[in-house]
Each structure stands twice: as C-alpha cells, then as structure tokens.
Amino acid sequence: MERLTPGAWQIATVVGIKQETHSVRSYRLKLAEWVPHLPGQHYDVRLTAPDGYRAQRSYSVASSPLDAGEIELTVDRLPDGEVSAYFHEVLVVGDQIEVRGPFASYFVWRGEEPALLVGGASGIVPLMSMLRHRRLTSPGSAMRLIYSVRTADDVIFADELGEESFITFSRRPPEGWMGHTGRIDAGLVSRAAFGEGVAYVCGSNGFVETASGLLLDAGYGPQQIKTERFGPTS
Amino acid sequence: MADFVSRGFGGGRRAPEHLAKRMPPGQYYEKGFPVLTAGPTPRVDLASWTFKVEGKVVSPGEWSWEQVAGLGLEQIPCDIHCVTKWSKLDTSFGGVSLDRFWDRVEPRGGFAVARSTGGYTTNLPMEDLTGGKAWLVWEHEGTPLTPDHGGPVRLLVPHLYLWKSAKWISQIRVLADDYPGFWEANGYHNRGDPWREQRYWND
Numbered sequence: 001m002e003r004l005t006p007g008a009w010q011i012a013t014v015v016g017i018k019q020e021t022h023s024v025r026s027y028r029l030k031l032a033e034w035v036p037h038l039p040g041q042h043y044d045v046r047l048t049a050p051d052g053y054r055a056q057r058s059y060s061v062a063s064s065p066l067d068a069g070e071i072e073l074t075v076d077r078l079p080d081g082e083v084s085a086y087f088h089e090v091l092v093v094g095d096q097i098e099v100r101g102p103f104a105s106y107f108v109w110r111g112e113e114p115a116l117l118v119g120g121a122s123g124i125v126p127l128m129s130m131l132r133h134r135r136l137t138s139p140g141s142a143m144r145l146i147y148s149v150r151t152a153d154d155v156i157f158a159d160e161l162g163e164e165s166f167i168t169f170s171r172r173p174p175e176g177w178m179g180h181t182g183r184i185d186a187g188l189v190s191r192a193a194f195g196e197g198v199a200y201v202c203g204s205n206g207f208v209e210t211a212s213g214l215l216l217d218a219g220y221g222p223q224q225i226k227t228e229r230f231g232p233t234s
Numbered sequence: 235m236a237d238f239v240s241r242g243f244g245g246g247r248r249a250p251e252h253l254a255k256r257m258p259p260g261q262y263y264e265k266g267f268p269v270l271t272a273g274p275t276p277r278v279d280l281a282s283w284t285f286k287v288e289g290k291v292v293s294p295g296e297w298s299w300e301q302v303a304g305l306g307l308e309q310i311p312c313d314i315h316c317v318t319k320w321s322k323l324d325t326s327f328g329g330v331s332l333d334r335f336w337d338r339v340e341p342r343g344g345f346a347v348a349r350s351t352g353g354y355t356t357n358l359p360m361e362d363l364t365g366g367k368a369w370l371v372w373e374h375e376g377t378p379l380t381p382d383h384g385g386p387v388r389l390l391v392p393h394l395y396l397w398k399s400a401k402w403i404s405q406i407r408v409l410a411d412d413y414p415g416f417w418e419a420n421g422y423h424n425r426g427d428p429w430r431e432q433r434y435w436n437d
C-alpha cells in the first residue's frame with residue numbers, strides 16, 4: 001500500500017459550497033489525510049481529464065486549522081479560467097477533487113502581534129484564515145485588516161468583517177459610505193497601521209507592489225512585510 | 235491514484251500541440267510574465283550595486299555594474315518554469331554566463347548560495363551553475379529587466395524552477411556543504427527540477 005507522506009495527493013470530497021459574491025464561492029472539502037495548516041498556507045488542486053491531461057493550481061486555505069478534518073478554499077472565478085471556472089461550473093456537493101497540502105511556511109501567521117493584514121480582492125482569502133484563527137484562539141491580540149474591493153458587491157466574507165477591518169471601495173462605494181474610497185493610499189495605511197510588528201500583503205501583483213510600497217513609506221522594514229501574489233497580471 | 239479522473243474536466247488551457255512536449259508536468263502555458271516574490275520589491279541603485287563571488291574560491295571577486303556589462307551581452311533563448319504552475323516558452327534574456335566569473339575566481343566547493351539585495355537567498359549545487367547553465371541577466375526580450383522581474387540584474391537558471399533564479403542578485407557564496415536558502419527552508423524542494431516536478435520537500 002502506498003504510504004501517505006505529508007503533502008501527498010489525496011482525494012477530497014466537496015461537503016459544502018457557499019456563494020460569497022457574484023464571482024466568488026467557498027468550497028468546504030473533507031480530507032481523509034487532514035493535517036492542521038498554518039493560517040496563510042495553501043493547497044494545490046489537480047484536475048485530470050479522461051485522456052490524462054492535467055492542470056494544477058494553488059489555493060489558499062480560508063478556514064481556521066481548528067476546523068479539524070476539513071479545509072475551505074475560496075475561489076474567484078476568472079473568465080475562461082481553466083481551474084477556477086471548473087470549480088464554479090462543475091463542482092457540486094458530493095464531488096471528489098484531488099488536492100495536496102498544506103504548503104509553504106513563509107506567508108503564515110503563527111500568532112505574531114501586532115499584525116496588519118492588507119488584502120486586495122481575492123487576496124483576502126489567506127488573511128481570512130488568520131482572522132478566523134485569531135478569533136478562535138486569541139481574540140484580544142492586535143490584528144487589523146485593510147481590504148480593497150471594487151464595489152459593495154465584491155466584498156468577500158462581508159458578514160465576518162468587524163471593527164478590525166478598514167474597507168476601501170476602489171470603484172464605487174455603497175450609498176452613504178463614510179469610510180475610505182479609492183485605491184489604497186498613505187492616509188488609509190496610516191489609520192490602520194501599527195507601525196510595528198508584521199504586515200501580510202496579498203492580492204494581484206499590482207496591488208501587492210502598491211501596498212508594500214506604502215508600507216515601506218509608513219516605516220515598515222522590508223523584513224516586516226510578507227507578501228503573497230496570486231495573479232498573473234503583468 | 236493515476237486513474238482518478240475529475241468529473242466533467244476536459245482541459246481548457248492546453249499548450250499548443252507542438253509545444254506540449256516542452257511543458258513539464260503540472261505546468262500550464264502562460265503567454266504573460268507573472269511575478270513571484272517573497273516581500274516588497276527592493277529599490278536597487280546600479281551606481282552603488284556590485285556583484286561579489288566569494289567563499290570557497292581561490293580569489294574572491296567583486297564587479298561593478300560597468301564591469302559586469304563590460305563582459306558582453308549574450309542572448310539566452312529559453313523556457314522558464316515557475317513553481318506556482320506557469321511556464322513561459324520561447325522567451326529570451328540578455329546577460330553574461332556565470333562561467334566568466336568562475337574562470338576568474340576558481341571555485342573549490344560543490345555548493346553555492348545566491349544572495350539578493352533585500353536578503354533573499356537560494357541554494358544550488360555548483361553543477362547547476364557551471365557549464366553554460368546559468369547567467370547574470372539584465373535584459374528580457376530586448377528591454378531592461380524591470381524591478382518586479384528582478385531588475386536591474388538577476389540570476390537566470392532556466393533548467394530549474396524560477397525561484398532558483400534569484401532576483402536583484404548581489405552575491406554568490408561558494409560552499410563546501412549544502413545550506414538551504416529562503417524557499418528551501420520554507421517548504422520548497424532543495425533542487426527544484428521542473429521535469430521531476432520537485433516542488434515541495436517530499437517530492
């Protein structure tokens with residue numbers, strides 16, 4: 001019998017699907033060989049066609065490692081995306097999907113304090129694992145979130161964003177919005193930043209470049225800024 | 235598990251048929267040039283930048299930007315493969331072979347660690363850095379390498395996953411023993427051969 005090493009491919013079962021926004025859904029997967037992840041880590045997903053052709057992509061875990069036996073992946077559907085569109089168009093509860101993980105121990109939260117999370121669009125996914133895990137284990141610890149989305153319809157995890165969250169609407173704010181509008185800027189960073197501790201920045205390459213530049217200007221050292229880039233965008 | 239088939243998956247992003255043989259396992263065909271970096275893009279000033287080769291060598295060396303550029307500009311056509319799953323085929327870089335530096339310093343160790351401005355490191359056996367397999371590059375497809383892609387000067391080791399091609403390179407240290415670099419200490423494979431799909435520790 002094949003021995004399962006950490007990170008070996010395994011077949012997971014879809015046990016829940018939640019529509020988060022018009023283009024984003026969360027998929028709860030049940031794993032036979034589950035190991036607790038660190039908030040921020042990702043899994044690889046592999047799809048195999050009948051002729052043997054395969055496609056792989058990485059997806060961050062959105063859930064807390066306290067959800068034993070299961071992980072939640074939150075997938076933004078890209079137009080014509082090979083793997084993200086498969087999630088959205090094909091997968092239903094009860095389906096099986098091959099995954100391996102958790103991987104990478106750099107963009108992870110191990111309880112660092114204070115922690116500033118900076119997410120653009122679907123870049124919030126690994127940050128949500130950090131927020132959820134903090135809520136369950138150390139709700140008093142200093143953690144804030146800066147979250148940039150285009151419009152009110154694009155806010156993922158809206159019902160879980162509390163006082164620690166500083167949202168900005170880069171395209172169109174909702175009616176009566178009193179908070180920040182437009183792209184992330186120095187003013188927004190200065191309101192949310194702790195000036196010490198660690199910052200986690202995740203999103204498209206353009207977003208990460210802009211946001212980490214603003215953090216450097218705000219006094220964060222390069223070693224205090226951890227980044228994760230999702231999208232081939234340049 | 236080779237016989238697992240994903241229900242309803244046909245494969246929407248296959249490489250053109252004549253290129254399929256050049257795609258390592260698990261990679262997809264990307265026309266753009268995405269970015270992977272573990273931190274903010276450092277601001278590198280070419281006027282004060284130098285490239286050092288030291289450690290277990292007969293005579294350590296240090297080169298200014300003018301001296302590196304003065305070694306000539308070789309065109310390096312290649313395919314590149316990123317561990318985040320994309321491969322870019324038929325691209326090209328401009329730079330100089332590391333062999334030119336090895337001729338000068340005479341390495342005496344079997345391993346090396348490349349270091350970047352900003353502190354990033356990656357380890358490679360000398361075998362992967364000698365014999366026309368590795369370059370310092372400062373042009374991509376005929377234009378200066380941009381900072382997000384590792385400019386002004388990066389390492390290029392196209393036969394390994396791209397994290398081995400240290401961006402913003404400033405130093406190579408030759409060592410008697412192997413010592414894990416940044417991603418290699420954070421869960422990624424020590425060697426990183428895309429054709430053997432050496433992505434993570436246990437691969």
Ligand SMILES: Cc1cc2nc3c(=O)[nH]c(=O)nc-3n(C[C@H](O)[C@H](O)[C@H](O)COP(=O)(O)OP(=O)(O)OC[C@H]3O[C@@H](n4cnc5c(N)ncnc54)[C@H](O)[C@@H]3O)c2cc1C
Nearest residue numbers: 057058059060074075076081082083084125230231232318
């Ligand atoms: C470590 C890591 C973690 C990730 N975590 C997540 C996650 O939690 N949730 C998530 O949704 N995605 C995540 N991603 C991105 C994910 O891996 C895929 O790249 C994404 O789902 C697109 O794959 P696809 O097969 O659908 O599209 P593809 O078929 O690969 O690409 C479709 C086309 O869209 C372009 N494209 C790709 N990304 C973007 C983009 N962001 N904006 C505009 N154009 C784009 C491509 O260049 C291509 O031309 C993560 C990536 C990494 C490296």
